[in-house]
Every structure is written in C-alpha cells, then in structure tokens.
Amino acid sequence: MDGKSAQTRSLVLATALEMFRSKGFTKTTMRGIATAAGISLGSAYYYFASKDELVLELYRESVAEQRVAATAALADREGLADRLKAALHAGIDALAPYHGFGGAFIGSALPPESAVNPFGGASSEAREDAVGIFSDVIEGTKVPQFLRAQLPELLWLAYMGVVLFWVYDRSENQRRTRTLIDGAAPLLAKLVSFSRLPVVKPLVEEALALKARVQS
Structure with a gap:
C-alpha cells in the first residue's frame, strides 16, 4: 500500500x-x-x-496499544498478580475511546462463534495477538508446568469477562471496572498457585480437557 x-x-x-x-x-x-x-x-x-471490518481494525489497534503499554508496565513488575493487573489495566486504557459503543465494538470484534472457538473467524489473528500479551504476563512467574501452555488463553478469557463488565460500567471513568481488576488479579494468581495442589490439579486438568473438547 x-x-x-x-x-x-x-x-x-x-x-x-x-x-x-x-x-x-x-x-x-x-x-x-x-x-x-x-x-x-x-x-x-x-x-x-463493512462497519464490522472497521471495528475489527479498531480492535486490532487497541490490542497493539495494549501490548505496548503492558510491555512497558511489565518491565518493573514481578509476580503473577502484579503483572496480570498491569496487563488488564493496559487493556481497559486501550479500550477507553470505544466505551460509548462498547457493546457493538466487542460484538463485531468478537462475534458469537468466538465463545465456542476463541480462535475461529476473521478476528483470529487479533485474538492471537491479544493472547500473546498474557504469554508475556506469565513469563518469569511461577506457573505449574501442566498449566503453562494453556494459561495465556485462560487469562485472555478472564480479560474478556472484565471487558464485558466494562461495556456496561457507567461509573465515572469506569471506576468499578478498575476495582474489579484490582481485586480479580490477585485472586486469579492465587487460583493458579492452588492448581498445583494434589487435590486441585485433577480438577483443573479435567476442566482443560473439557475446554479442548468444546473447541475441537
């Protein structure tokens, strides 16, 4: 071009x-x-x-912006909770210009079929880039080996839950979403840590197997 x-x-x-x-x-x-x-x-x-293709490009730009901001923030953060919190806040910062039409934005960038297969459809490349941010998040952190390959996608799915909350958050500057991130990041980090326990690991492995079957 x-x-x-x-x-x-x-x-x-x-x-x-x-x-x-x-x-x-x-x-x-x-x-x-x-x-x-x-x-x-x-x-x-x-x-x-189409308009949907325009929105998808805007989504790609927001992912690129999130990655730049997250990379800078991760440079001086250790521990999964703090690194995850930084990446989630970077994502909401990048999405801020789209809040006024957040529902349509997310609906077009992430169509309904992506709930079944997060890597299907036209936006697969953008989603892979977004998942890559969470690969950076877990780098250098203590994550059980059996979970490491799957965790970036799982964290991205958790981020999508945060984004859904953000879409309907009418508090000033989406304060409630920020509060959710600050509380959810340490909780998710604890769940990851607990997953290595003998009583918990089989349940996590079963959940991962179910996820794989649903996406196949």
Whole structure:
C-alpha cells in the first residue's frame, strides 16, 4: 500500500471512530463515513468491506496499544498478580475511546462463534495477538508446568469477562471496572498457585480437557 492509500485508509478509520462515538454504531453507515471523509462510497468499501471490518481494525489497534503499554508496565513488575493487573489495566486504557459503543465494538470484534472457538473467524489473528500479551504476563512467574501452555488463553478469557463488565460500567471513568481488576488479579494468581495442589490439579486438568473438547 502506497503512502496515499495508507493515508486514505487511516482517514476512513479515524472518521468511522469519530462517527461511532458521536452517532452510535447502529446509526452510522458506510455512506455516511465516506461522505464525512470526503471520499466516494466505493473508495470506502475498497478499504473496508463493512462497519464490522472497521471495528475489527479498531480492535486490532487497541490490542497493539495494549501490548505496548503492558510491555512497558511489565518491565518493573514481578509476580503473577502484579503483572496480570498491569496487563488488564493496559487493556481497559486501550479500550477507553470505544466505551460509548462498547457493546457493538466487542460484538463485531468478537462475534458469537468466538465463545465456542476463541480462535475461529476473521478476528483470529487479533485474538492471537491479544493472547500473546498474557504469554508475556506469565513469563518469569511461577506457573505449574501442566498449566503453562494453556494459561495465556485462560487469562485472555478472564480479560474478556472484565471487558464485558466494562461495556456496561457507567461509573465515572469506569471506576468499578478498575476495582474489579484490582481485586480479580490477585485472586486469579492465587487460583493458579492452588492448581498445583494434589487435590486441585485433577480438577483443573479435567476442566482443560473439557475446554479442548468444546473447541475441537
């Protein structure tokens, strides 16, 4: 993509974000985005086939922003609880511009079928990038070997639960979501630690097996 095309694509994306925030996702149309951006409707469709594709690109950008912020925050944090807390807060920070249309944003970036198969569909690459953030989170921490390969995805799924809470959080600056993160991160870290206990490990292994069967 040459410089002019990249500039036009960025313009369409920025215009869409502004209109989603001011008019809402449902009332925004591709034609309206094209008009506001000063380009033809055909040109808008050349870069993005639909509003959902625009939202998916915004989601990809939020994941990239989360990873940059999380990487910086993780540099001086040790222990799973503190590292997880940093990554979760970085994610909510990155999502902040989309809160006004959070439901549509998450629904388009993570369609219903992703609940069955978190790595299926058009947004699989973005989700893999997001899961990669949680691979960084557990690096250098004490995680039971049998759980290490699966834990980044499990932490990402926990993060998706936080995001769902964030979508409906109307407190100022989503204060309740921040409180949830501060409480949930240490709890999740304790659960990971407990998973190595002989009485708990078989239950965790059974849950992982069930997850694998559901996703197959």
